[in-house]
Amino acid sequence: MARDDKISGIIGLLHNRSAIQLAPNTPLVDPSHFSWLCIGDTMEQKVIYRYVRQFMKSLEGVEWVLCHSSYELEAATFDSFPNLLPIGPLLPSIQHGQPTSLWTVDETCLEWLNKQPECSVIYVSFGSLTLFGKDQLHELALALENLGRPFLWPDLIDKAGAAYPEGFLDRVGAHGKVVGWCPQRTVLAHPSIACFVTHCGWNSTIEGISNGVPFICWPYFADQFLNQTYIVDIWKVGVGLKANEDGVFSKEEIKNKVEGLMGDEGMRDRVLKLKEEAIRSVTEESSMENLNGFMKAMKGKS
Incomplete structure (x- = not known):
């Protein structure tokens, strides 16, 4: 089977699948929402699929993947994939006058x-x-x-x-x-x-x-x-x-x-609690510990 035919077969199979779970305790995923399936025509989907596949192959043998997230936000994912190292949230300080976008800002x-x-x-x-x-x-x-x-x-x-x-x-x-x-x-x-x-x-x-x-x-x-x-x-x-x-x-x-x-006051209370957890993560808890551990390991390899 030609490579393009294989890719078309994979795309067709996933279109017909119900929700799947990539790892224990992680959210169910609708295959139609995969990045190479939810936009464009078949030709564009093949291009995106090849890009994603190449990206995933480039991670083979990688010891750590630093993530813009925190353990508290996605505990099940980080438990299932220990080489993913959350060091976030990573947000630069707000400084007026400093460009942060490719677009012209209307202040x-x-x-x-x-x-x-x-x-x-x-x-x-x-x-x-x-x-x-x-x-x-x-x-x-x-x-x-x-x-x-x-x-x-x-x-x-x-x-x-x-x-x-x-x-x-x-x-x-x-x-x-x-x-x-x-x-x-x-x-x-x-x-x-x-x-x-x-x-x-x-x-x-x-x-x-x-x-x-x-x-x-x-x-x-x-x-x-x-x-x-x-x-x-x-x-x-x-x-x-x-x-x-x-x-x-x-x-x-x-x-x-x-x-x-x-x-919904309960909704606001929950997001404010999540905000507090995110701040603690990067200032004194899991993400800070992960970043410090990574830098220590890099110094040991130098």
Whole structure:
């Protein structure tokens, strides 16, 4: 069988599999969410599969893999794979004026946040790669309008406003702010932030946890689906969205989930506890011990 035929066979087999467990006590994974299956056509999926396979082969014989995580966040995974060494969360200190993104940052959002009540703002960000169709973009925009709560939405797609529902930017001007890009770590650390509507990328997940902000999960690609499982089912610090029959998250669904989350004090208590654990991990407990042990081992090999 040709190599491409083998890859096609693997892709087809996984598409037809039910949820699988990669190691004991770890979350179930839907094979259709594997990074080489959940986006693009068959040709693109083959390219991604080859890349992932080559990456995994490069780890053979590796003594340690340093991870941007902590033992407390993913204990079962680190128990099952002892060569994975968590040394996180790794978050650089916030310094205004220092570039942290490839995109031009609009810092007027920080001035705007300073004027908002504590724990009132819905922060909406899907990273720099996620793209929405017009219908989904409109449902999100209308949900934010109908909520009537302060919101901050960095949106790289359409600075002129043509893609939004007609008149949207004018109608939400009193309580919402749409910018091209913003300094996310600084935003999430701001006391006005109430919740984080996110694509569940790992960096965003870690930043949200480290600042004690609960999540509305909107995964799009690859590990984002597994990250949602941790957020919703294991850590219980966020909620997921349910799509309608057209595969779209409706304005009613988004509005209801945001309102429910913002009224859930238990959710906020849990994420604040997780924040405390993350801080202890990198300052005095498991991640600090792992990093010190790794540096000691490197000195011994020199």
